[in-house]
Amino acid sequence: MKILVFNGSPKKDKSDIMHITRAFLAGINEKISPEVKVINVIDSHIEYCRGCFTCKLNGGTCVYDDDMKMILPEIIASDLLIFNFPLYCYGMPAPLKVLVDRTLPLSSMRMKWDGNRYIHVGQADFSHLHYLMICGCGFPNSRNNFEPMVAQFKLLFPQNHTIITVPESPMFNVPEATGVTQPRLELVQKAGKQYAERWEIDDELLREIGSPMIPEETYAAIVNSNAC
Structure with a gap:
């Protein structure tokens, strides 16, 4: 299995979310030995899309010569794309x-009707790809x-997607919180092991991972006691 991780946090390896991703990858490693590449997106030179659609009309070549030129082939060559990021303004x-x-x-540019909406027809075969949001x-x-x-x-990746959401995630970078964060990381590792076995995670396990680690009011x- 070839795994490409897009680390969307500006904090890179020190981000709260990378604790979760590392635990998930550890679970996968219990079953298989994947090839893993992590891209810290903040370090990549990626220009803003200008919506010229040149790429859609000339077979997929963008007008920009930047890091996406190397990233796009890596996407196609991967089996699993992990999008790892903190929630910013609900996105x-x-x-x-x-x-x-x-x-x-x-x-x-070509479109087709797919289920209940129109989608653009791909210029490559994506059927082998799986998508994970952490x-x-x-x-x-x-x-x-x-x-x-x-x-x-779900709209971006309507097929083969899995979603892990974790509230109270800043606690993963607090050593004093290890008593509650370590059990949660163990659940994430269990999820990684399940995923390696069958490309999916039990709903009950996902709900447990997505529940508060400590009471909401606490x-x-x-947070408020440390606020300016």
Whole structure:
């Protein structure tokens, strides 16, 4: 299995979310030995898409000569794309959104009816690809926080997608919180092992991973006590 991780956090390896991703990859490693590449998106030179559609009309070549020229072939060559990022204003951080925008060369101008909507026809075969979203937020719970990003991810990748959301994620970078974060990382590792076995994770396990690690009111009080 070839895994390409897009780390969307500006904090790179020190991000809260990378703790979760590393635990997930550890679970996969219990079953198989994947080839893993991590791209810290903040370090990549990726220009903003200007919507000229040149790529869709000339077979997939973008007018920009930047890092996407190397990233696009790596996407096609992968089996699993992991989008790892903190929730920013109910969506993904800007550098990662720019990268997603610049995947436009992978589709053509042609459209087809697919289920209940029109989609662009791909300029490559994506049937082998699987997509995983790992997203954390600083709120005490998942309600009315992740829904916009979850909806966007499902629209972007309607097939073969899996979504992991984790509230209270800043605690993963707090050594004093290890007593509650370590058990949660163990659940994530279990999820990685399941995923390696069958490309999916039990719904109950996903709900457990997405539940608050400490009571909501306690977490909010801790955050407020440290607020300026």
